[in-house]
Amino acid sequence: MITTLLIIHGLLAVALLGAITHQAFSVRARTRAAGQRSFVDQFSGVNPAVYATPIMLLFIVTCIGGAFLYPQYRLDVRPTLEDLQYRAANGIFEIKEHMAAIGLGMLPIYVAYWKAPLLASHSVTRRYLTWLLAFLVWWNFLIGHILNNIKGLFA
Amino acid sequence: MTGQAAATGPAAAPTQTAASNQAAGRALIFSATFGVVYGLCFYYNWPLFAYYPQVNEAHFSGQLVETLGPPILWYGWLATAGLVAVAAAYLVPRAVSDRLWHGWAWIIPAAVVVVILIYERRWFVTPPQ
Numbered sequence: 001m002i003t004t005l006l007i008i009h010g011l012l013a014v015a016l017l018g019a020i021t022h023q024a025f026s027v028r029a030r031t032r033a034a035g036q037r038s039f040v041d042q043f044s045g046v047n048p049a050v051y052a053t054p055i056m057l058l059f060i061v062t063c064i065g066g067a068f069l070y071p072q073y074r075l076d077v078r079p080t081l082e083d084l085q086y087r088a089a090n091g092i093f094e095i096k097e098h099m100a101a102i103g104l105g106m107l108p109i110y111v112a113y114w115k116a117p118l119l120a121s122h123s124v125t126r127r128y129l130t131w132l133l134a135f136l137v138w139w140n141f142l143i144g145h146i147l148n149n150i151k152g153l154f155a
Numbered sequence: 156m157t158g159q160a161a162a163t164g165p166a167a168a169p170t171q172t173a174a175s176n177q178a179a180g181r182a183l184i185f186s187a188t189f190g191v192v193y194g195l196c197f198y199y200n201w202p203l204f205a206y207y208p209q210v211n212e213a214h215f216s217g218q219l220v221e222t223l224g225p226p227i228l229w230y231g232w233l234a235t236a237g238l239v240a241v242a243a244a245y246l247v248p249r250a251v252s253d254r255l256w257h258g259w260a261w262i263i264p265a266a267v268v269v270v271i272l273i274y275e276r277r278w279f280v281t282p283p284q
Contacts, residue, residue: 067230070208070229071206071208071227072208074208074225074227075208075209075224075225078225079225087278087279088278088279090278091275091277091278091279092278094275095271095272095275097229098193098197098271098275099268101193101229101232101233101236102190102193102264102267102268104189104233105185105186105189105190105193105236105240105264106186106189106190106264107186108181108182108185108186109179109182109183109185109186109187109260110186111182112178112179112182112183113179113257113260115178121257122257124258125257125258125260125261128261128265129260129261132261132264132265132268135268136268
C-alpha cells in the first residue's frame with residue numbers, strides 16, 4: 001500500500017514538475033525577434049495562464065500524498081538515517097517539508113495573480129511567484145528522489 | 156508573441172481590475188501571513204497539535220508525550236499557520252488589503268524561504284553530537 005502511494009506521489013510530482021517548468025520558462029523575458037525558434041523558445045511557447053489551476057491542484061494533491069507518506073518516513077526512515085548518522089539527509093528532508101508548507105501557503109496568491117484578467121502591471125509579480133513556486137517544486141522533487149534512493153546512493 | 160503576452164490580451168476593464176485587486180488583496184494577506192506564521196510556528200515550536208504515528212493519536216496539549224513515540228509536528232504547524240492566515244485574511248479590512256503593494260506577494264514568501272534555509276544550515280555545519 002505504502003509503495004503504491006509512493007509511486008502515485010512520484011508520478012503526480014512529475015506532472016507538477018513538468019507543468020511548473022513550462023510555466024516558469026514561459027514567463028521569462030524574451031526577445032521577439034522573428035525567425036527560427038530554438039527548442040527552449042518552443043518549450044516556453046505555452047499559454048502560462050492555463051497552467052495555474054492544474055498546478056495548484058497538483059501541488060495540493062501531491063502534498064496530501066506526501067502527508068500520508070510522512071508517518072512511515074517518521075517511524076522507519078528517519079530513525080535509520082539517524083542511526084547511520086546521515087544528518088544532512090534529515091536536514092534536507094526538514095527543508096523539504098518547509099518548502100511544501102510555504103508552497104501551500106503561496107497557492108492562493110499565485111492563483112489570484114494568474115486569474116483573468118491578467119493585469120500587465122502584475123506581470124513581474126506573476127513571474128517571481130511562478131519562479132519561487134518552481135524552485136520549491138524542484139527542490140522537493142529532487143530531495144524526494146535522493147531520499148528515496150539514498151540506500152543505493154550512499155551504500 | 157510570448158505566451159504571457161498572449162494571455163494578457165487587451166487591457167482589462169476597470170471593474171475587472173478592481174475585482175481582481177480585491178481578490179488578490181485577501182489572497183495576499185493569507186499567503187503572507189501563512190508564510191510568516193509558519194516560520195514562527197516552526198522556530199518557536201507552536202504546533203496546534205502533535206501527531207504520534209506509532210499509536211495513531213493526535214494530542215492538542217502543548218507538551219510532547221515521549222511515551223507515545225516520535226511525534227510529527229508538521230501537520231500542527233500547518234494547521235496553526237492556516238487558521239491564523241484565514242483569520243487574518245478576513246479580519247484585515249479590505250481598505251488595507253486592497254492597497255497593499257503586489258510585490259509583497261512574492262517578496263514575503265521568498266524571505267521566509269531564505270530565513271528557513273539560513274536557519275536549517277545547522278544540519279550541515281554542526282557536527283553530530
